[in-house]
Amino acid sequence: MRFRLTEDQRVLRTGVRDLLARRFDREALRAAVSRPDLDRKLWRELGAAGFFALRVPEADGGVGLGLPEAVLAFEEAGRVLLPGPLVATHLAAGTVPGAAAGEAVVTAVDGGLVEWLAEADVVRGDATGAVPLTSVDPLTPLHRVPARTAPDATAAPALGQPAPGPVPDPVAALLTAAEQLGTATRACELAVEHARTREQFGRPIGAFQAVKHLCAQLLVRAEVARAAVYAAAVTADPVDIAAARLLADEAAVRGARDCLQVHGGMGFTWESEVHLHLKRSWVRARRAGGGTEGAELLAADLAAGPG
Structure with missing residues (x-):
């Protein structure tokens, strides 16, 4: 398979990189290490730039792009260690009010862990009883959710049916x-x-x-x-x-x-x-x-x- 970036994709990648260079440079990274809270102003700027709404259809107020463009944007975010529940908020854009615009911070219960629970406005999944963990990454506060046991957790799944448990997106x-x-x-x-x-x-x-x-x-x-x-x-x-x-x-x-x-x-x-x-x-x-x-x-x- 051959994959070449289009001119629009190159412009998108450059735009995201320039935005992050202005708003989350090395000095901001060092400051974030010692600051436990999420930078809400930066979060809203990401929303205004369309970071979270990249895959939301234009008819619904989004940018109307696809997975390749989202991958380019998230690659740039990973390159500078941008903190926050970026993936969960991006996936919630279009369904959770305020997520696309960066007005709402969305996190999700994922394999018994929750990122940025204390800062989240919306939690997708059951975070009842979550307890804080000492995260190895100072830029990603974590909580652990107690294991849930369904009433039929010990029963074998029906023929042709998947085993119980969350299916990763x-x-x-x-x-x-x-x-x-x-x-x-x-x-x-x-x-x-x-x-x-x-x-x-x-x-x-x-x-x-x-x-x-x-x-x-x-x-x-x-x-x-x-x-x-x-x-x-x-x-x-x-x-x-x-x-x-x-x-x-x-x-x-x-x-x-x-x-x-x-x-x-x-x-x-x-x-x-x-x-x-x-x-x-x-x-x-x-x-x-x-x-x-x-x-x-x-x-x-x-x-x-x-x-």
Whole structure:
């Protein structure tokens, strides 16, 4: 499959990147780490720019675009570690009043976890009894929801019926993959930049073979994930999305770890954003079914064979 961005898509990506560069630069990122509340002004600006309403039909007041455009926007959000329940609010646009315009913050119960529960105006799912967790990512406050046991949870499902339990939204999985792709891309950029400027023994560390290999692996994983995520955005096939999600999770988590390896101890300091990418990628990897659901879907598709 060949996938080339159209001129409109390139303009959209540039516009989102410019907006985030103005409103959520590195200084804003550092400030957000120590600020537990969501920036409502920025949230409304995202709504005014059409971030949440990208896939809402024009007849309903939205932008009227599709999954490929949403993926490009979420990739840029992941690249700068934009905080907040972006995916849940985007999915609620058009159905929850105020979500499309950024006037309402929407979160969702996802696999027993809830992001930004205290800041949410609307919670999709049952968050009764949720308790706060100490999140590994300081930019993503988390709550855990107690496990619910249905009366017939021990009964076998009827023939031809799926087993009980929530079914992950493939669009949520794809947008999460897009955010992970943004982190993988940014991790590669940071590693290469540091390898070019940091010197040891009178030479840039990028001149050493071990560092070259790390940077090359960062790029390969990010570009493989990019091809898969963009293709899944075009096909919207659940199996394609599952594959893209697995590749994007790997590219983000391993990419951020390798970026830390290139930076050494500097990558763990609060002045650096590197460790924040690793922590966010860990949290995202649990969202929308995580890797387990995608792996099971791929395994079932492979077992079914051609056709």
